[in-house]
Amino acid sequence: xxxxxxxxxxxxxxxxxxxxxxxxxxxxxxxxxxxxxxxxxxxxxxxxxxxxxxxxxxxxxxxxxxxxxxxxxxxxxxxxxxxxxxxxxxxxxxxxxxxxxxxxxxxxxxxxxxxxxxxxxxxxxxxxxxxxxxxxxxxxxxxxxxxxxxxxxxxxxxxxxxxxxxxxxxxxxxxxxxxxxxxxxxxxxxxxxxxxxxxxxxxxxxxxxxxxxxxxxxxxxxxxxxxxxxxxxxxxxxxxxxxxxxxxxxxxxxxxxxxxxxxxxxxxxxxxxxxxxxxxxxxxxxxxxxxxxxxxxxxxxxxxxxxxxxxxxxxxxxxxxxxxxxxxxxxxxxxxxxxxxxxxxxxxxxxxxxxxxxxxxxxxxxxxxxxxxxxxxxxxxxxxxxxxxxxxxxxxxx
Amino acid sequence: xxxxxxxxxxxxxxxxxxxxxxxxxxxxxxxxxxxxxxxxxxxxxxxxxxxxxxxxxxxxxxxxxxxxxxxxxxxxxxxxxxxxxxxxxxxxxxxxxxxxxxxxxxxxxxxxxxxxxxxxxxxxxxxxxxxxxxxxxxxxxxxxxxxxxxxxxxxxxxxxxxxxxxxxxxxxxxxxxxxxxxxxxxxxxxxxxxxxxxxxxxxxxxxxxxxxxxxxxxxxxxxxxxxxxxxxxxxxxxxxxxxxxxxxxxxxxxxxxxxxxxxxxxxxxxxxxxxxxxxxxxxxxxxxxxxxxxxxxxxxxxxxxxxxxxxxxxxxxxxxxxxxxx
Numbered sequence: 001x002x003x004x005x006x007x008x009x010x011x012x013x014x015x016x017x018x019x020x021x022x023x024x025x026x027x028x029x030x031x032x033x034x035x036x037x038x039x040x041x042x043x044x045x046x047x048x049x050x051x052x053x054x055x056x057x058x059x060x061x062x063x064x065x066x067x068x069x070x071x072x073x074x075x076x077x078x079x080x081x082x083x084x085x086x087x088x089x090x091x092x093x094x095x096x097x098x099x100x101x102x103x104x105x106x107x108x109x110x111x112x113x114x115x116x117x118x119x120x121x122x123x124x125x126x127x128x129x130x131x132x133x134x135x136x137x138x139x140x141x142x143x144x145x146x147x148x149x150x151x152x153x154x155x156x157x158x159x160x161x162x163x164x165x166x167x168x169x170x171x172x173x174x175x176x177x178x179x180x181x182x183x184x185x186x187x188x189x190x191x192x193x194x195x196x197x198x199x200x201x202x203x204x205x206x207x208x209x210x211x212x213x214x215x216x217x218x219x220x221x222x223x224x225x226x227x228x229x230x231x232x233x234x235x236x237x238x239x240x241x242x243x244x245x246x247x248x249x250x251x252x253x254x255x256x257x258x259x260x261x262x263x264x265x266x267x268x269x270x271x272x273x274x275x276x277x278x279x280x281x282x283x284x285x286x287x288x289x290x291x292x293x294x295x296x297x298x299x300x301x302x303x304x305x306x307x308x309x310x311x312x313x314x315x316x317x318x319x320x321x322x323x324x325x326x327x328x329x330x331x332x333x334x335x336x337x338x339x340x341x342x343x344x345x346x347x348x349x350x351x352x353x354x355x356x357x358x359x360x361x362x363x364x365x366x367x368x369x370x371x372x373x374x375x376x377x378x379x380x381x382x383x384x385x386x387x388x389x390x391x392x393x394x395x396x397x398x
Numbered sequence: 399x400x401x402x403x404x405x406x407x408x409x410x411x412x413x414x415x416x417x418x419x420x421x422x423x424x425x426x427x428x429x430x431x432x433x434x435x436x437x438x439x440x441x442x443x444x445x446x447x448x449x450x451x452x453x454x455x456x457x458x459x460x461x462x463x464x465x466x467x468x469x470x471x472x473x474x475x476x477x478x479x480x481x482x483x484x485x486x487x488x489x490x491x492x493x494x495x496x497x498x499x500x501x502x503x504x505x506x507x508x509x510x511x512x513x514x515x516x517x518x519x520x521x522x523x524x525x526x527x528x529x530x531x532x533x534x535x536x537x538x539x540x541x542x543x544x545x546x547x548x549x550x551x552x553x554x555x556x557x558x559x560x561x562x563x564x565x566x567x568x569x570x571x572x573x574x575x576x577x578x579x580x581x582x583x584x585x586x587x588x589x590x591x592x593x594x595x596x597x598x599x600x601x602x603x604x605x606x607x608x609x610x611x612x613x614x615x616x617x618x619x620x621x622x623x624x625x626x627x628x629x630x631x632x633x634x635x636x637x638x639x640x641x642x643x644x645x646x647x648x649x650x651x652x653x654x655x656x657x658x659x660x661x662x663x664x665x666x667x668x669x670x671x672x673x674x675x676x677x678x679x680x681x682x683x684x685x686x687x688x689x690x691x692x693x694x695x696x697x698x699x700x701x702x703x704x705x706x707x708x709x710x711x712x713x714x715x716x717x718x719x720x721x722x723x724x
Contacts, residue, residue, distance in 0.1 A: 029531055037613045051535075051695055140613045142604055142692030148435035227605050227691045379535070380694045383614050 026054050029379075033062050037140045037383045040393030044370070046382070053382060056374040058367060063397035071357040076102050076176060076324050079353070083344075084170040086361060087395035089132050090125035090338045092161065092171045099174040100268045101333035101346045105326045106176065112270070114178040114316045117196065119269045120204070120307050121161060121173065123300040127211055128157045129338035130297045133390045134218050137290060140387035141231050146222055153214040156207045163197045176324055178317030201308045208301040215298050223291060232286035236373050236385035239284060246372075247365040250340025251296060252389060255281030255288040262336035269335075274306045286388035293390070325352060339363050339395055359398055363391035408500050412489045419673075420636035423680055424451040427636075430684045458629035466529060466622050473527035478623070478630035480520025485638040487513045492644045493568045495654050495668030506567040507559055510645060511552050514600065517638070518544040521609065524631075525619035536618025539695055540602060540609035546702040547599040547606075553710035554592040557717040558649050561585060567645075571653035575661065580652035585717065590650040592710050597642040598683060599698070601635065605690040606698060639680055647675035 032043035041062035047054045067086065071079050083098050084091040096118060103110060131154035135147030158168045165171030165180070173180050222228055238248070243256040253260055261278045263271040279295035281288030328350040334343035340362025349355040366389050373385050428450050432440035440447040465471065490513075491506040493499040503509050518541055525537015558581055559565055562573040574580050581590075599606040610618040620631050647653060653675075654668035655661070693701070 027531060036616060138691055142607065142611070142613065143690060144431075144604075145435050145688050148437055152436060221689075225690065227693060230697055231691055231694060378694060378696065380608065380611070380614055380692075 024049070031382075032059075037386060038393075039136075039386075039391060042367070042391075042393055042396070044382075046374070046379075048379060051379045053374050053377050053379060056371050056382070058370050060364075061397055063393040065394075065398065067398045068357050068359055071354055073353065075352040076326060076354070079357070080174055081170070081172050083359070084172055085394060086359065086398050087129075087337065087339055087342075087363070087392050088169055089392050090129040091167070091169045092125040092165070092173065093122050093129075093335070093337045094342065095172070095174040096122055097268060097333045097335040097337075097342055098344045098346075099176060100335070101331050101344045102176050102324075102326055104331050104333060105329050105346065105348055106320075106324075108177045108318050108320060110318055111178060111315045112312045113314045114318075115270050116307055116311055117164070117179050117316065118174065119271070120304050121164060121171070122269065123304050123307075124157050124161050126300045126338040127297050128154045128161070130293045130300075131157070131214075133293055134222065134290075134297075137387040137390070138222050138228065140383050141228060143222070143225070143228065146218065149214070149217065149221075153210060156210055160200070160204055160207055163200065163203070175317065175320075177320040178315070181316070201311075204304060204308055208305050211301045212298060215294055215301075218294055219291075223287075223294070229287060231380075231384055232290060232388070234283070235286045235381050236377065236388060237283060237285045238369060238373060242369065242372065243284065246369045248340070248369055249365060250337070250362050251292045252289055252340065252366055254278065255292045256284035257281060262334060262341060266334065266336075268333060271303075273310075274303050276300075276303050276306075286384050289388040289390075323352070325350060326354070334360070337362055339390060339392065340366055361395045361398055363389075363393075363395035364397075367391050367396060412486060412500060416486050416489060416637045416640075417633060419640040420633045421451045421455070422677070423636045423639050424454070426677060426681060427684050427687075430681060431688045434685065434688045455629060455633075458625060458632070461625040461628075463625035463627065464622075468529040469622065470527035470529070473523050474622075475627070477520045477524035477527065478627045478634070480523065481517045482630050482634040482637070484513055484516035484520065485634045485641055487516070488641040488645070491567045492641065492672075493571060493648060493654060493668075494672055495665045496568050496572070498665060498668060499568060502566055502568045505565050507555050507565045507570075507649075511548070511555070514551075515544065515548055517634075521619050524623070528619070528622040530622050532615040532617075533619050533621045536609045536611070536615045536621070539611075539615075540619060542695070543599055543602070543606065543609060543698060546699055547596045547706075550592050550702060550706035550710050551596040551600060553707065553714060554589040554596065555649060557586050557589040557710070557713045560714065560717045560721055567648050567653075570649055571655060574652045575655050578657065581650050585720065586650060586713075588709060589713050589717075590646070592706050592713070593646055593650065594679075594683075595706060596702075597646060598686070599702070601638050601642060601683075603635075603639070603683060604687040605692045607692050608695050608698065611692065639683065640676060643676040643679040643683070644672060646679055647672060651675050651679075 026047040026049050029046045029048045030043070031046055032038040033041040038044070043059040043062065045057045045059060067082050070082055074082065079098060080095045083094045086094050131150045135150030138146040161171060162168045165173040167173070238252065238256050240256050240258055243253050243258060249260070257280060259278060259280055264278065276299045279292045279299065281292050326348040328348055330345070330347045332343055332345045334341050341360070342362055343360035345358035345360070346354050347356040370386070370389070374382055377385065425448065428440045429447060432447070440450055444450060444453065465474065488510060490500045491503055491509055493502065521540040521544070522537050525533045525540065528534070558570060561581060562570040564570060564573065577584055602609050608614070610620065615621070620628060623631060654664060654672045656671055659667060
């Protein structure tokens with residue numbers, strides 16, 4: 001309370017403030033850029049009254065690397081190495097919308113097998129991203145064990161990603177018109193080109209069974225924990241209306257009860273051939289955001305199992321010119337990334353690289369709701385809410 | 399033996415025992431958590447992980463003591479001393495056998511509650527003098543928490559005192575031997591649970607570790623401490639764990655005695671039995687620490703004032719009525 005109170009005209013006070021005569025000033029608490037729970041270098045300038053937060057202002061830009069500008073001086077195949085590093089927890093998924101955009105401008109028909117490989121690896125990236133969330137979120141609430149279990153299980157998925165692409169975090173695997181031949185296959189001629197490593201189907205089946213088991217474990221260990229429920233249920237409620245107004249996307253939007261998933265609504269990858277559900281939350285609180293992501297892991301594992309069942313054979317690369325030049329034009333392709341909607345607006349002047357590239361990242365839009373969600377929250381809730389938004393600073397600042 | 403030489407010996411023995419117990423519990427915690435989290439490191443590195451606590455302690459000895467510019471220096475420097483003095487002082491009333499005790503105070507339980515609240519001063523001054531907002535919030539949270547949980551701690555022990563008709567710790571154990579059952583079975587089960595919850599909160603261990611809350615307040619009231627002073631906080635946390643579990647086993651689990659063992663040999667098996675019970679209880683707390691998230695500050699206060707205190711009052715009433723009736 002920064003003003004003196006008029007005893008005849010007092011506002012309704014919270015039960016904690018007994019001594020109304022004492023003037024208190026809100027304390028400015030600078031959370032970050034170096035803080036254990038800001039996922040990197042996010043800075044929050046919070047005004048706190050005791051434990052209660054009166055306002056929060058996020059300060060961004062500590063991680064800005066200028067990828068949009070850098071892309072202007074790169075050729076199209078080189079840009080994929082950049083976009084890998086935007087959301088580094090799910091590097092593979094970042095490549096898809098960019099490559100799909102370039103292919104759309106060039107009017108290339110991508111072979112079905114390549115599409116399937118892309119889809120499988122995207123879902124693996126989603127699973128590994130949600131594993132990180134399942135470790136990091138309880139860690140921020142104070143449970144120290146799940147992160148070790150999550151990391152161990154994530155390693156299996158990353159091993160698979162590595163066996164196909166050669167990279168755990170930055171696969172750089174997509175090529176315009178298809179995917180790269182498998183890493184470690186040696187010098188490939190056109191005749192014996194290899195796409196997936198030997199034993200991949202079997203290993204994937206085993207790993208996905210383990211993922212399904214891990215999801216059950218998490219639902220028991222984390223979701224079934226009373227303290228976890230007390231910390232997350234009815235905390236940081238995001239209503240449908242606010243979520244839609246602020247352009248929130250991904251699991252956060254779905255946790256608020258909006259059934260919007262670009263895997264169903266768009267055709268950047270052949271998701272329509274698979275049978276899967278979109279988990280929806282009811283209350284839009286932290287618990288729902290956790291449970292939506294965890295159920296999503298199960299659906300992703302199901303998609304992967306279906307995809308390796310009816311994997312089409314055929315080429316993995318469409319016919320493309322040796323020097324890739326994208327014809328003049330512009331396009332916007334968006335995709336459902338683990339963190340939410342990711343889109344690339346490509347303007348091409350017919351050169352070797354994009355004339356202008358606008359990247360729409362999920363985390364940036366998602367954390368724009370922080371000031372409204374945190375108003376009036378308690379300091380421990382700030383950590384819980386931030387954790388439940390599951391953002392990556394590289395994805396915010398790019 | 400003169401009083402002063404006896405005192406000197408007792409002080410030296412306590413000062414030697416306390417860090418050893420703390421090291422033992424650190425080892426238990428490190429290995430327990432590694433086992434629960436499937437981390438191979440602490441189970442293999444360095445003589446199967448057994449020199450890990452010593453290595454940790456040696457590391458803190460080497461560290462530079464950093465004292466930030468704006469701190470209130472004398473207060474800042476002395477804060478760890480308050481905390482460790484309080485927890486080591488509690489060794490006075492832990493009976494390893496009827497005779498192996500520093501001093502069997504007649505008001506032993508009262509002494510426990512009085513001395514254990516001294517650490518609040520240390521924690522609060524540490525938070526205040528650090529000149530750091532996170533430390534201050536940690537210190538204030540700690541003060542609120544320690545005051546709130548002092549009450550259920552006291553009230554749960556009152557039931558035991560009524561049943562044993564004495565406040566001396568040796569007297570309470572002897573009563574349990576005479577009774578044939580430890581008090582946790584014979585009527586004080588709820589009191590035991592309340593005592594353990596309150597003790598966990600007093601020790602500021604997960605799920606009640608908001609004063610430290612590393613994901614919120616970086617390290618709470620300890621944020622600005624480094625080197626040997628941080629080590630003192632760290633080691634007093636484990637001494638406190640030992641002391642609280644030892645007192646819980648004394649008051650509720652029959653202390654140094656196990657039924658069917660001959661009481662004339664108690665000076666030999668007593669210490670082992672008590673330490674065994676203490677480490678078992680400590681392991682329980684360690685398992686809880688590594689499987690639960692932490693509560694929120696208001697939930698913690700609600701739990702203390704709306705659940706634990708009424709329950710312990712009810713326990714006192716029931717115990718008193720039973721005492722009068724039988």
